[in-house]
Amino acid sequence: MIEFNFAVVLAQWPMLLHGLGLTAALTAASALLGSVLGTACAWARLHGSATLKWLVGAYVELVRNTPFIIQLFFIFFGLPSLGVRLSVEVACVLSMVLNLGAYACEIIRAGLQATGRGQIEAAMSLALTPWQIFSRVVLPPALARIWPALVSQIIIVMLGSAVCGQISAEEMSQAANLISSRTFRSFESYIVVTLAYLALAVVLRQLLNWLGPRFIFVSR
């Protein structure tokens, strides 16, 4: 029977806490910036010029059809040969933003396309500018429609941040790796971190589902 020794792993709580903090920070930054990027790209795919549509389309297809770890390695190890050297944290956030942006673009575009024609016509007849129509009439209900899908994608990106340990970012899964290679207690390290990810995902989902209807797509 395997003997568990969680005390040794939990004694490294500063490292685990630091990892949790970094994972949360990476997720917060990339969720915000990635959603904004996704919205902008969704708008571009629907209302942009032909060139813009093509460019955004190419970006979305490239990011959605390649693994996240490859995108991360490309940004961290590949860009320096073009003279662009990014720090570990910036490389992580950039990769996560670009990744979420592509998926969010498609999710939000689906929400936007489901807008009833009547809504837009009514807004135009009230002499609203195109920007006002988009930001006040079309976008909020669209977001309300696709909110569960977008929240899921944000959680997926949060869990995907575990890959960032590969470029030495000291987030939660890297904390587990380091603890297990020092204490040789792999089972216990990874159980603790799995539970932490689970808790973080649940909290994040609850937070976003609370935040959405109140601040982002205020639905009366």
Add this chain to the structure above:
Amino acid sequence: MKFKAFSTLAGLFASVALLCAAPAHADDSLTSILAKKSIALGVASDFPPYGYMGPDFKLTGVDVATAQLIADKLGVKAEFVPVSTPNRIPYLQTKKIDLIVSALGKNAEREKVIDFTVAYAPFFQAVFGPKSLSIKSFADLAGKTIAVTRGTIQDDVLQQMAPPTLKTMRFEDDATTVAAFISQQTQLLATGAAVAAAAIQKNPQVQAEYKLLLKDSPNFIGVRKGETALLNRVNEILRAAKADGTLEAYSQKWLGRGTGVLPD
């Protein structure tokens, strides 16, 4: 019929007796080497800077040079046999080679099956960095960034000895660690001598060189068990080479550092 049964039984007893006999360790390698005027030397062919193919497709490196020295001093022709870590001891035991000269470290399990000469070259983990950066002691590491593979000896030594302002970036394997250093995401690299040599060879634009020693674990030459004549002769040659500075010169040429104290 009776005779046949008797002879079969006798034959069986004889073969069992032979198998049970303690294996006779012949001590005749040295004489046969000198007689046939050539010595078979097991070297690494893909492990720079110890044994590797030079640009002219000839084997070169610290180990190869030392092996050639031994052959020259014995007055025989050197026959290099490329070996790998798993097959070198079996090759020695089955007489395919007479000496193992291929970054061989000494440990208790190996001592049970082969004999070791005195040490002839250092094998080490160290910090490597660009020529423009001056690192002479652990204190000079303060405020720098270094790439190291997680959970290795280098990782442990750095944790114990390096100043806290050194930013240690830990990667999963040698390949990613070296990639981080070559792409200049970190200023320094901490790894084994062989890995660093291969990386520096393939990436001359980084201008990296040896900086600071982390741990030493020298190379020994492997000899078949019981070959005391050959062992003593090789030890003589190595001790003389140590005394007259030849081993030191080899170490400086290929490893960029002195031999340090080589244990007997």
